[in-house]
Amino acid sequence: MKDIETLQEYAIIVGVQLQKDHHFTYGMQELENLAHALNVEVVGEVTQNLDRINPGYYVGTGKIDEIKALYEEAGANIVIFNDELTPSQIRNLEEALACKVIDRTMLILDIFARRAQTKEAQLQVQLAQLQYMLPRLVGLRASLSRQGGGTGGGFKNRGAGETKLELDRRKIEDQISKIKKELAQVVAQRDTQRKQRTRNALPVVSLVGYTNAGKSTVMNQLLALTGQQTHKQVMEKDMLFATLETSVRQIELEDKKSFLLTDTVGFVSKLPHHLVKAFRSTLEEARNADLLLHVVDVSHEEYRYMMEVTDDTLKAVGVEGIPTVHVYNKCDLTDKPYPVVSGDHIWLAAKQGEGLTELLTIIRQHVFANYVKCEVVIPYDRGDLVAYLNENAAVTATDYEEAGTKLRVELNEQDAKRFSEYMS
Structure with a gap:
């Protein structure tokens, strides 16, 4: 295991730009950032403009030679594609390129697998990985048949491969079923905790937003501002998906009022469908919140797109109709004035602690309105x-x-x- 960990991976990243995709350049930059999050060094990039994705190879067949040449020239050992590939595309590309091929979904699942700390997060990632693998076993049919036992003709070999395929499929289905049961227990336990909190009548404020927008920083600065102990602080790091677990902290104010602040997993464009589904229960905290703080990295040129992705992902997990405050963070990296409040919009710099008092005032107005x-x-x-x-x-x-x-x-x-x- 240790040897695998230390093997340095050098990747060529490949993307297809469809006519209506105005965020393609950012998507490729994000793919490179995702690779970096796994310590994979990107040594080359191949892009292509197409009207539609090639169903057999993702890229046009003419591009295969270009990818192959760059792969050899740059000394790469992996090729990463910027979309979720079908089982047959993976098989065709691996045959044509004679190298390891992974897609954006696998990359994100791998990051989540490495970052997951709690039992629940680990189970959710395993479930998403298995659900991703299941249909792709079919894509392995050809290679499995080549591995089939016996020295006779093709039928004997193919039969052995298909038997192995069936066994693998059954094994994965059993694992999925087992994990789902375990997750159901964890979710039931969390439901009990949530109901307990509801009985205690504490309002819930949930931080949501794109990955690396600064949600954990906002949480830590609010804890510090209200004089909470440093051991309550959550991890903050300038990297994608630093937070996978939902952290819940009680914020106690000087006038005996309290609310619960929850920090949720950040979103990213093209977040794998299975992962969104798997993390649905983690995002229950946001679904049951009294107020959402949508944290935005306003210093990023694509911040509006990031806001769209966050809104779409929240809808996909059933988080709708909850009052929302937009927190435009990292203003210190822009020429925008801060702290500035306009209704349910606030511009601040959380790392510098600028604008947190104003944010607290907005939170108070929302969650203690019925006092x-x-x-x-x-x-x-x-x-x-x-x-x-x-x-x-x-x-x-x-x-x-x-x-x-x-x-x-x-x-x-x-x-x-x-x-x-x-x-x-």
């Missing part, structure tokens, strides 16, 4: 209720009257109902 300012008179024999309010609510004034302790207080919906009989 009720009122006066309650608590009988002297109910000191437990006074203690509860002092501990859990924003008490702005306390007086002692004949009927009991009079408190001016701000309550959430749940507590307002509970204390309605004491309201004056």
